[in-house]
Amino acid sequence: MKPNLVKSLSSSFSLSLSRHHQNSPFSFHTNINIHSNVRNLQTCNDLTHSHVVKSGFSNDTFTNNNLIKSYIKIVKIDHAHKLFDEMPQRNVVSWTLLMAGYVGLGQPDMALCLFHQMKTTFVMPNEFTFSTLINACSILAKLEIGRRIHALVEVFGYRSDLVVSSSLIDMYGKCNCVDEARLIFDIMCVRNVVSWTSMITAYSQNGQGHLALQLLREFNHFRLEKPNHFMLCSAVSACASLGRLGSGKITHGVVVRLGHDANDVIASALVDMYAKCGCVSYSDKVFRRISNPSVVPYTSMIVGAAKYGLGTLSLRLFQEMIDRSIKPNGITFVGVLHACSHSGLIDKGLELFNCMNGKHGVIPDARHYTCIVDMLGRVGRIDEAHQLAKSVQVGSEDEALLWGTLLSASRLHGRVDIALEASNRVIESNQQVAAAYVILSNTYASAGDWENVHNLRSEMKRTGVFKEPGSSWIEIKESTYLFHARDTSNYSQRKEILSLLRELEGRMKERGHVGVTTGLVFVDVEEEAKEEIVSLHSEKLALAFGLLNTSKGITIRIMKNLRMCMDCHEAFKVISDIVEREFIVRDLNRFHHFKNGSCTCGDFW
Template sequence: MTPPCMALTQSQSLPLCLPQSIPLSIQCHNNNACSHVTLFNSIPSPCVTRVATKSIPASPTTKHLNSTLVEISTLCKQGRLKEAFDILFLCCENGSPPWEIYGYLLQACTRKRALTEGKQIHAQLVIRGSQGLKLETKLISMYAACGSVGDAELVFERIPRSDINVFLWTALISGYVQNEFYEEGLAIYCKMRREGTAPDNFTFSCVLKACSGISDLQLGKVIHVHLLKSGLQPDAAVQNSLVVMYARYGKLEIARQLFDEMSCGKNVISWGSMIAGCVQNQCVNEALELFREMQIRCLKTNWVIVTTLLPACSYLAAIKQGKEIHSQIVKADLVSDVMVWNALIDMYAKCGNVDDARQVFDRMPERDVVSWNAVIGGCGTNGCGEVALGLFKEMQQEGFVPNHITLIHVLSACSHAGLVEEGLQIFNSMSETFDIRPRVEHYACMVDLLGRAGFLDEAEQFINKMPKEIKPSSSVWGSLLAACRVHGNVELATRVAKHALEIDPENNGYYIILSNIYAAGGRWDDVKKVRKMMKDRGFKKSPGCSWIEMNNRVYTFTAGDQSLPQSKEIYAMVEKLSIQMKEAGYVPETNFVLYNVQEKEKEMMLCGHSEKLAISFVLINTHTCTRPIRVIKNLRICGDCHTVIKFISKIVRREIIVRDTNRFHHFKGGVCSCRDYW
């Protein structure tokens, strides 16, 4: 990383000076004299189409000026820039407008990211010849908010050094940071300190955000020390920035300590920062607990918090908590925000509740492409391929243009449902019909589609015929490798794994899949070789884990774990179900045990698979409940567990929804929604 103090001189990514400026004549009726100035590049002349406004006297009184200020202030707050500018130019025709008018207009331009109008104000200020530091600060903020950081820098550099105060320094630092030029912002901070200006709370807030942006914990700690030594009492913005920074670096304990010890009181942003930090560090239970505590304290939620939490509910398939958040969304009147609706669709779909996802989608007051992508993708992963294709057609009929993500979801839906012809037709028409050139992700979907359907040779040929400018990624070869496991093609798997590992040698998943393919084929010597390669590289196979949510708690189950709560009862339930299933015709599929042991031992190992333990735990704790059982699995569900859960759903007469790494399986009455195609 470039040292912060050197970033400005070494960075080539930011225009620190503008191209050659062009002469621009601007006429201003000030004491009946015309002024001509040369300003920054492409500042437009301050002329707009007039609308009907009240007239301003040629010699306005203080009363009239105050009235004009109030009117312009109101228009600016309402975002009605055009009308505010009309009044400004009427003022110009009758003398020099009060300086306060320019402040209101610059703030409005900043809020609306109105660069053209902001440059018009700048032109007026240069013509009048005296601006004042407050207006200079607002000019810098305006240019920065509009993404024109080079112009902000030029405004700053043209101010006499003796006049520059902490507000001007901070405005420039903030401009760099909000435009994600973090190192440049830090360099300005270093320069400010060297020139003897003490930072204030807003400065520290901006600089801490920059430290989060460049992922440099040590530098963040240095800034934290600067803050402590400054003697400032940190405000909420600074404390929130500290929480965000430490959480981003994975230092959740420090972030939580800072959050708990906030001296200025916690606001909604504070709670949102801590919740987001928990979600980023996959501490989803803690995030949900914080949200509940926030509700107890009667703090009103906002769209940022709910769109952070809903994916957390999706991660754990915590449908109950998701519904609680949905109710809070309604109470907080956030239903007008399309991003919130989209997050709700995604949450319900990823919790396996397609009906509720579709209901949310149907009730949306307005939709965007993301809304369609969410519902199409949700239907696809839940095995409703035909429904997804129907929505895809409906999307086009309603005038929405699919993007490349839409087509990834559609092709994936075809893959999960075995709709090979439909998938091929959509892929082959992408360029002509949708003007979308296939990307490597679309090729991966097609390889998955062909591979799942058993067309392994065709899938390999498809990869070999990919355009030269699109090189097969590890995910493309990985899709074919997974298909080789499903269909037991050992020879092809050996070739494919070689390609995948050449591209991504650190992906232990490919070693595991290859080892499993060899084990299923009884090639134990090859299994030993692959496992030795994994050991030499320091790779470990992740144990099978499953999660269920019950009574507002998330429980984790690991394959073969004997230390679980109610362990004795869980294994007794597994044994009881095993007897009932065998009476109904179940035969253990021991070929899914990938160890060279005796058949009896293989059967015992199958009984310890994590999803079976999770389901048994729910059954012994919810005797009279008829709600669906929802299980999340960190690996692809094995064939034996798939068969077992079909039997269990029929025996206990409950729907069981399992989400593995590939898709959802809805088991009901002894049948799975995937129709044994996965």
């Protein structure tokens, strides 16, 4: 810093101090606040600190606390900690300020260490201390420590504090303990928008979007406060996870009415929601209204287009980002690699992967390697995918995803040898065990090896591993209807559904459509029985229900928890042409938009 500027600042400090009748802790506090907006706050802090020492107030706790706060504000946590260590007396504010500083600067472990030290003193924590510590546990997802701090909250009598309770809800939500979060929420005597938001977010982040939306309706019913953008963002995310387009549009309307549509985070959530509901055109409209989009909405749009099979659009958006000097992140690359994988753009995908680090400074991790394994596997380059999977060192959870991807590709291309190795690696990781057993069993079934199919199924029963049943759901007039494969017992329209499916089967056969059953039914039964099993897959039941209960011209949107099978995919294409309707199916991997006898995936999924 230039000497004349230092002199000017020093004079400014002296002048502001001389205006008081005498130096006091309050004058230093005022002085710190007065100069908190000076461009070089570091120099101002140093000058103030110097005046504190010269004036004999270096032992004053109040003054030192304000200096700690000021150092934290300018991200000088080491200076703050040094001053803290030199303080002859520290009170709860001193400890809490430093803890909060570490949490705010992304070092929550240090906050917990400080609390451990604080417990050896006679300083008692207050509500701000507890909320800071709970936030640290929330960031770290350290459930056991969080529970111990919760116990101390009860002991010290801060359970009724709004901030503490809201922090506990958030912490339990982040630690995947939604029931415990709800228990805290239910026993709160008074709630505000923050506590409601924390609970709604906990549901949304833990795959319980229906409960998040239900709680939002309760909040709106009581009309206590206006929802903030955090609450609305969680609600939008809940709609996205459920594929609830109607609810998403209503929430979007609230966002616009309350003036939150310009918020970058909520705009990104809306882009993601419309994409996950199969409305990429809506996503694009929301995206284009963002005046200065950051990497977050760009990434949401890239991933959404990729899931919809619009690889070219994803790549165009990626290039647009680069042209605007917006630095892509790891998730952005997951999106573009996924787009290349699901669009058959192998060479482009490998080119992007190879320039991630050198050109864009993004180091590839397990997610990106998994995308490449998927990319190679889809086009039958199984041996290359196998070699890549073997060369990557990842954690157990990432390993399950990596080898699970290779396992699926091996099944698709009939590589029993690699499928066996891949399934063993997944099972050893103790992640996605049921899926590994099922895919390997299906691989054997596709090869006609019924003995090994039987052995694997017996092993699953012996070890208590159960296959996730196929299910699909459809939203009609704000109501959601769930269907399970081969189960129509819970619906009053059972006869109509079965009758319509039989009629459609007949009309498809008239057009020369022959159902694909080879490799789709994984028990050794007659061909006629296989056809019956496939004809009652959950997505077909949902489609028939949708055709019976929606008007012509309305797009039918179906969500499915598993990958759409080949027979259903072919049937949906033909049916879309027969009934002259559009169908959008979101399965485990991507979207399929059926129209006029074809699908946007180009039969590449």
